[in-house]
Amino acid sequence: MIELDDVVVTAWSPDPAGGADRVVRLLGPVTLRLAERRIAVVGANGSGKSTLARLLNGLVLPSSGTVRVDGLDTATDGAAVRQRVGFVFTDPNAQIVLPTPLEDVALSLRRRFPDKVERLEAARAALRRFGLGERADVSVHALSGGQRQLLAIAAVLAVEPAVLVCDEPTTLLDLRWRRVVDDLLADLDQQVVVVTHDLDAARRADRVLVVDDGLVVYDGDPHEAVAHYEALMGQAGVP
Numbered sequence: 407m408i409e410l411d412d413v414v415v416t417a418w419s420p421d422p423a424g425g426a427d428r429v430v431r432l433l434g435p436v437t438l439r440l441a442e443r444r445i446a447v448v449g450a451n452g453s454g455k456s457t458l459a460r461l462l463n464g465l466v467l468p469s470s471g472t473v474r475v476d477g478l479d480t481a482t483d484g485a486a487v488r489q490r491v492g493f494v495f496t497d498p499n500a501q502i503v504l505p506t507p508l509e510d511v512a513l514s515l516r517r518r519f520p521d522k523v524e525r526l527e528a529a530r531a532a533l534r535r536f537g538l539g540e541r542a543d544v545s546v547h548a549l550s551g552g553q554r555q556l557l558a559i560a561a562v563l564a565v566e567p568a569v570l571v572c573d574e575p576t577t578l579l580d581l582r583w584r585r586v587v588d589d590l591l592a593d594l595d596q597q598v599v600v601v602t603h604d605l606d607a608a609r610r611a612d613r614v615l616v617v618d619d620g621l622v623v624y625d626g627d628p629h630e631a632v633a634h635y636e637a638l639m640g641q642a643g644v645p
């Protein structure tokens with residue numbers, strides 16, 4: 407269970423008029439209980455979706471209020487929270503750090519498998535699970551964008567987090583790879599929270615949060631939430 411209580415996130419921002427930096431509100435106040443297996447977060451660019459997603463594993467900390475995962479506070483139990491909550495970025499290149507898929511997944515597994523032989527075996531098994539068994543030893547630069555996204559997800563899931571948070575994991579992918587990644591996420595045992603601009607994918611969730619101007623303005627039934635978001639976008643003027 408993920409619990410957000412009265413969470414506000416602020417940041418310092420330069421004053422466009424040239425005055426002193428000012429505190430701006432990026433998100434909140436937000437209070438949520440997230441227990442559903444498939445949760446989607448939709449909203450306009452800059453509305454606060456990534457900030458909300460990053461709160462869930464402590465990548466962003468609340469300026470006030472608390473975020474708890476299975477009772478662990480992201481502000482005080484960050485390492486334990488990050489073991490429970492894996493995070494997948496939009497661009498897999500942001501999280502692939504080693505030259506080959508095998509080495510990259512093995513890096514994630516270094517704590518679980520101190521023995522190198524066991525670690526490499528587990529890494530190969532993780533890659534096979536995501537259809538990358540044949541590509542284990544190639545350069546990561548030889549992978550397609552879709553394969554790289556699968557690798558990033560495989561590396562995060564290798565440590566068996568209870569929750570997977572994905573920030574627009576299919577935005578850079580073509581339709582074929584989008585389906586592969588969507589199907590893969592749909593089949594996971596884990597609780598999955600996905601930030602997405604793909605409204606069809608959002609409709610398949612158990613619950614959808616609509617974020618606008620740093621607030622959760624709709625929370626509930628996926629079809630109604632998507633309709634609410636579409637209406638919101640229909641009303642919005644072009645900036």
Ligand SMILES: Nc1ncnc2c1ncn2[C@@H]1O[C@H](COP(=O)(O)OP(=O)(O)OP(=O)(O)O)[C@@H](O)[C@H]1O
Binds near residue numbers: 432450
């Ligand atoms: N560290 C920061 N300092 C100042 N402003 C920030 C910071 N991080 C985010 N913002 C601002 O907060 C707002 C929300 O950003 P966020 O990345 O959460 O939006 P988003 O809904 O994920 O957008 P997108 O769909 O474009 O990725 C934006 O206006 C962004 O410029």
